[in-house]
Amino acid sequence: MTASTDRVSPLENWTARFAAASATPVQFSIREVAFATHINLRVDAAAFGAKVRAVLGCDLPVVANTWTTGGECSAIWLGPDEWLVVAPDGRNESFCADLRTALSGVHHAVTDLSANRTMLEIAGSDARVALAKGCPLDLHGSAFKPPQSAQSLLAKSQVLLQCVDANPVIRVFVRNSFAAYVAEWLLDAAAELAASRNLDTPRIANRLA
Amino acid sequence: MLQIDCPWCGMREEMEFSYGGQAHVAYPKDPHAVSDEDWAQYLFMRDNPKGLFLERWVHSQGCRRWFNVERHTVTHEITAVYKPGEPPPAAKP
């Protein structure tokens, strides 16, 4: 007996709603980026960052709440000895194995979390305002821009935000079981902003840009 | 809502943190060597000052690190933030 090897992402059924909400992408767009490789890495970067770099082709950022990119990977700071390595789909097993080998004998933890979370990418002039409706971070363009990232709350869900473009393009990492809640929440926020376009949305979005 | 300066992540809103009560409550070196009364001191008895208080917080929605805070329990002013293992700020006059 074999199962379908097609993977199902947490927001598989949301594509149409995302497309509808992204009708005017200059204002707002939203999509799920599913199945990327996510590896949680715990290690002393000051001592062993070079070993990691040798595997990933990417430095581990040592500045809190930032991310770096290199080779196929991005590495997002999660804590003083913790990073999320994001790479293209399918690289999880090899990177995990290579990291473990490279770090053998060193206190470390490599954990494949590729199926633990999904990622929503939102963009457009309303994106920051939409997040500001439920996220207590300072999301102003001068305060949250590449290469910044932050772990925080979005409404009642823990999230990891990564600002990948100042324009902005912001990635929202969310655990599978919270994904539908966060998606619903973001669509609701964006719809309100769209409905308020003649009232105040552009003015407020402009003040957060 | 307090604003707390996580020693790793910087200024964040209180809603990202969880409270951990009094700081520097040491686990007895040998719990089985202390009396029931002293064990109760470790388990339950806590300072509860009206004024400066050394307390623990964890940045539970952020970097998940524990740290210590010196905070005034009337004004809520935070006068120091420091990492575990670091000494508390000298007693203020």
Next chain:
Amino acid sequence: MSGTAANIARIEGAGKIDRTRPLAFTFNGRKLQGYAGDTLASALLANGIHLVARSFKYHRPRGMLTAGNEEPNALVQLERGPYTEPNLRATEIELYEGLDASSVNCFPNVQFDLRAINGLASSILVAGFYNKTFMWPKGFWKKVYEPALRAAAGLGVAPDSPDPDTYDRMHWHCDVLVVGAGPAGLSASLQAGRRGVRTVIVEEAPEAGGSLLQRPATIDGVAGTEWASKAFAELDAMPNVLFLCRTSVFGYYDHNYLMAVEHRTDHLGPGRSPGVARKRLWHFRAKRVVLATGAHERPIVFGNNDLPGIVLANAACTYATRYGVSLGKCGVAFVNNDHGFALALETQAVARNIAMIIDPRPDPDDALVKRAAALGVRVLCNSVIATAHGWNRVSSVDICPTRGTGLARLECDHVLVSGGLNPAVHLYSQAPGKLRYDANLACFLPDQCIQTVEVAGALNARFSLDSALEDGALAGKRTLHTLGQAVDAGAPAEAKDELHILPVWSVQAQLGLKLPGKHFVDYQNDVTEADILLASREGFRSVEHTKRYTTTGMATDQGKTSNVIGLAILAASLGKPIPEVGTTTFRPPFTPVTFGAIAGRDRGSLSDPVRTTPMHAWHVDNGAVFEDVGQWKRPWYFPKPGEDLHAAVARETKALRTTAGVMDATTLGKIDIQGADAAEFLNRVYTNAWTKLAVGSCRYGVMCRPDGMVMDDGVTARLADDRFLMTTTTGNAARVLDWLEEWLQTEWPELEVYCTTVTEQWATTAVVGPNARKILKALAPDMDFSNAAFPFMTFREGVVAGLAARVFRISFNGELSYEINVPSWHGLALWRAVIEAGKPHGLTPYGTETMHVARAEKGYIIIGQETDGTVTPQDVGLEWAVSKQKDFIGKRSFSRSDTARAGRKQLVGLLPQDKAFVAPEGSHLVASPERSTFDPRLGSPSIGHITSSYYSPNLESAFALALIANGRAMHGKTVYCSQGSGLKPMTVTDPVFIDKEGKRRDGID
């Protein structure tokens, strides 16, 4: 009736309303007309309507006292049906087409209110009267008195259906937050905005300007209103500035966190802005705050000072200059300060209806007296208004000299009053800032604050325009300076403005006479001067006591016009200066905020996340009934058509023991624990030993809190020498991870251990029952499932249904059981494959209820059900899992006298003598029928309670688990379930009901 003709009180050419845009509205069923730019209050007054409300206790006729947020009287019920909203102030409602309002708290109508009969009993209904009566006969309180009191309670009515509107929330960070866009606030904002710092300006009114909108002024050679609109335009164009109008800052919290509510669509009318959130709650985190909240004028207490037509001078001026409304043909003003005097003259300049200014001072400002003469207003110094007369509106006042005697009656149809100014210190006080009393100005002013806040304008006692503008600019500069901007902070504040006030709080007290009429301090709550004096007489001499005894300041206006007067009257009665009596503390909200706005978007499906597993869609499609476990939705049972819970669970349980069952176990917490010291770490957090566990094997573990009570349990597998996978209960997943991190980071930083949550990385499908091996074999032909190759409490990695999987042979039900873990994106596919593979083998999906039954048959505990934070591992029969050798968290607590005592409540099994009797979980047990009810001497007869209780088709009997005192010594004895009306005998047994030898878990090879 034409609108214009109906606006009998409009002053030709005056006001800033838009006369080209008439608006129809309804008040108490009457169709009326106003104009764009009106408030409901100004439109009513324009139509000659002064009587708009009734007071709370005596139902006295009331009209507008003010023109702003401090209004105590003019409360209305706005709109009808789901859009209705109680207790709104007519002075704050912007008029819109079709507005429909009515008076609250009157019957049958506001002109003739039957409850005004309360006024006749007013000599009895004094402050605190209800504490002194309604006690006899005793039974009457519940049946007669309280229902009668409640029948009279309340003002407006709540809607009777859910709110059709939506609400929004916004978090906003800024360098400078300026509250109030009057002259001082604008002036401060221009400083900040032009410097490029991130600035927010919040203004309650629909437009900027504050007092400039209602008082004639010239700034920089242009009219005040023009200056304000230019300032607004300049600020609003700056990308670093957010200018919010129709927004009230209502709370000033720690670390410069301020809350504001923006009224976004109220002025458009209900239902006219689909999709737009009606209100938005702003959460501001500001580096610096400038408060320029202005000042409220306050009344003077004299006889019948609550009659409609008696208004504050500032309000009269506002109605005339801003709305072009005249309050009558013949007005008198009663003022005790230059500010009020000037307002009366400004009103006269527009409305031409002020006959006389009555002033208790001997020497009002010369220039003002001359202006009065020029405007044709008589000035009567050394005089006061003693009493007003009238029915539903003031018709005359008695005037008397401040010294000597003699009353003169003066006909009039409205009265302007100014008793001085109360700077709006509310937000400052909330910060919390200390206040000080300024005897010269007769008001409380900001003094010291622990937060970084500046005050400016009238709040800072800069009452005149020039001085407010200067003060605002200085506050702006000081703020910029503290932000590190290269700005000269300016000279320290100079002397404050003068009001030349002669404090007159109460005319009666001032004259030392008893005057006729009622003398109101708090209008809405009908608190009179006599009430405050009574409170003082009865010993309520702290200001807080007086407030609580009389209810002064506790109405919906929150005492904006009454607090200081009440305080002054109390102080006078005690013969103390005002500062010695103190002031009450102001608390949020500054202005009432709807619950809906506070709840914001946390409504319906967004009120709390609903967490689901990758297999959820299948469960829904297959008719699962769900239960809430924390935020998770878990299948509770899978009923077939016609089945209830009982029938479905009987079927599912039977299948699990005779063929096979399948359950979604994804929600269990999973923590990946890595590092050289991982085994040592587990030794410390679990009660049993972990060092010798072989790689590839699993072990059940219990963890305790330091006080020795069970906290969580689960199976942990050793993935490698230095790597474990811990499982936790669903509800405790986050808590256990936090717990591990806490000990690692704060107590044992020397341990080389890292913990990572992998709960949602894996989807878990449990295949359970005698046929489980057959199903697994079908799914994973390459794996060896024999007992020898894959024994109980081990795990194997392999390919299951073509998917890479990790299979655990563990059991929470006593049957042969495999838990298949695959990456969650394969969870649904695997689940479907398992269902397919199980079809020939009677595989039955089951939910949490069947899981509960099956584990209870085996005496396995559930954390939170058999345990409640007061239970040790020994209490629930887990001493086998408690190490005698090593130390672990909680071990020390076991030797305390109560924890070590014999006879604690212990886990037992129970079999009812009536096999059909399923005792409700939570039922209590008693030892004998003779001692089954409460005895005052002996106390409760309970010896324990039932923690779990089910019907078991396998036992063909109901059964239960219970915690009872000294339970392990009671096996074989009969106890009685005390349930509802009867006592049901039950036999105490071992808690393991099925397969005590544990043979079933190996299945048939």
Next chain:
Amino acid sequence: MQRFSFANLVRNSLSGHAHWKPFWRDAAPKQKYDAIIVGGGGHGLATAYYLAKNHGITNVAVLEKGWIGGGNTGRNTTIIRSNYLWNESGALYEHSLKLWEGLNEDLNINLMFSQRGVINLAHNQADVRESIRRVEANRLNGIDGEWLTPEQVKEFCPIIDISRTARYPVLGATLQRRGGTARHDTVAWGFARAADNLGVDIIQNCEVTGILREGGRVTGVRTTRGTIMAEKIGVVAAGHTSVVAAMADIRLPLQSHPLQALVSEPIKPIHPCVVMSNAVHVYLSQSDKGELVIGAGIDTFNSYSQRGSFHVIEHQMAALIELFPIFSRVRMLRTWGGIVDVCPDASPIVSKTPVKGLFLNCGWGTGGFKATPGSGWVFAHTIATGEPHPLNAAFALDRFSSGALIDEHGAAAVAH
């Protein structure tokens, strides 16, 4: 004591109420008392009253740092019930509830004690189990209690949303019909008036700054109004108890937290009872004035400031609107905060201390108001006799060493 009655009210109205006497004398401290009560809240005043009434000890001073009833007595949601889980708690709170039922007559003042019924909602299976466990425990402790189905909940309180699709569906509730509310301030004033009438000195604006000891026993207190001697001192200072106890070098298992509550604007009566929901942290009643009285949660951190954080209120409101959708357009009028002293087991301490003559009554956490008369009753006994009353014997300080805690947190709502 001037009697309060309708007849007397009418009689006094004829003289414009000119002849009412103060509820209590504004006493100046004497040099020495038989007993000193530190803390002029409801519990302290009740203690003084029962010391005088039950034990004949009338040479008593109540020392209050501010104004009486100004702490948690005047800052709670006025809920009264006795449906606690454990026998020890049930007995103590039920004793208190019985006292409430006769307190108007006893104190000759109308406390507006309104037995409108208290329902505690159950939102999931674990809640249901715990609710039944509690109701049955209550019944066997002689305390009234009922289990209501969702439909019965709706009948008892028609404005609750009981639809199964609600985020927090109502699966049933416990009901204690004898529970209800009372007018909080009047409770302090009523006890003060009655205690004063028996000779107790109520001394306001008198802050205790030190506890005098000699040879392991108390001899008096230092205050902002001078030194006052007494060989028995009862500390009933709620959130400030740790601070006072520290003056006698006693460390307590207490943490002080801000607890908030709020009222709405008055609306016409619509809500007939008291509704509590532990799972979503909401409790709601409607006062005789028409205000909805709503309890919010505590801030997690230690604080002595009588103000809380707004996100706590936001959380409450969201839950409240889910349960009572029709209140969305009603407006929050006033919020306030108290300082609650929370014990690790959520039960109070009414106890002797290692210092002879020094007694403690604290740790009532978020639930002290309902206990006011019962707490005063047993504490007066403890002070008068030097030994606990049977009802408070289990609430001694030594339970933290023995492990015999009385855990009233309710079972942790977790499951597999």
